[in-house]
Amino acid sequence: MNKTEKLKLVQIELNDLYGETKCFLNYNKDYELLFAIMLSAQTTDKSVNNVTSILFEKYKSLEEFSKADINELITYLMPLGLAKNKAKHLLKTANILHNDFNDIIPKNREELMNLPGVGYKTATVFLAELYNYPSIPVDTHIKRVISKLNIFPKVNDPTKISQNLDKYYKENNHINFHRQLILFGRNICTARNPKCNICPFSKNLCKQKN
Ligand code: SF4
The missing domain is CATH 1.10.1670.10 (Helix-hairpin-Helix base-excision DNA repair enzymes (C-terminal))
Known part of the structure; x- marks a missing residue:
């Protein structure tokens, strides 16, 4: 063979x-999927879903995420480990997507990989899950x-x-x-x-x- x-x-x-x-991560909006994948590094999908069920209720848009208080974000992300880094990346990425991309997530792997905290795997999971990439x-x-x-x-x-x-x-x-x-x-x-x-x-x- x-x-x-x-x-x-x-x-x-x-x-x-x-x-x-079905996708293991829960989401309703495209950026929620991107954030959930970013948060899934070195933890379980179940833990991510537990955290995002609260997080996505608290911050309901990219704009709200972009204005989040970093320390508050860290507290929400604490159960996932690497909370400081994950919060920093989420905040920076939310700002870039909201301010530079008008809330439209790029559909191109290389462009996605320019976002803080988005590597090859994260970008590929996002595109494959949403767009059958x-x-x-x-x-x-x-x-x-x-x-x-x-x-x-x-x-x-x-x-x-x-x-x-x-x-x-x-x-x-x-x-x-x-x-x-x-x-x-x-x-x-x-x-x-x-x-x-x-x-x-x-x-x-x-x-x-x-
Ligand atoms: S479970 Fe993994 S290690 Fe065991 S036979 Fe299958 S492929 Fe091989």
Whole structure:
């Protein structure tokens, strides 16, 4: 099997396991999704959803976010860790989007990556979730899962893994595949004690098992 065929096999198995999935983060507005993704660094989606359910009620627009008191913002973000940095980035990004972009979020990855606190993964998740942008962002779960499967030579850089996936994934369901890989990493190919006995790749693609 070539790389594209292997990815297709992974897609088929994950479709069987998880089918259609939904965004793990709660949001009603485009900037809320962007902020939720920014806040999700090194914490769980559940924690982010708990915090944003209060945060997005308190600040109801980019303008309100842009005028937020930094210390108040830090207090809201405390449960997520890295609160000072996250608050600083949110405030700066809200100001730029409100004052320079008239509240319109760029739909271009490079432009998004110019915003404070927005890296390759954040920009890609945002575009793929909202606009079906054909790219597969890579988080810590996907990085681990891909490293177990015999598809690509071992690479550590998540951006490079994402680019490899984008190059060889020829199905048309990038964001769903991204979410399915995360679910597989959370539930089966876990960092500790992976459930290899129920894994569909234990007899074919897994490097450790073959
Ligand atoms: S067999 Fe185990 S280690 Fe290999 S991909 Fe499946 S769950 Fe992960």
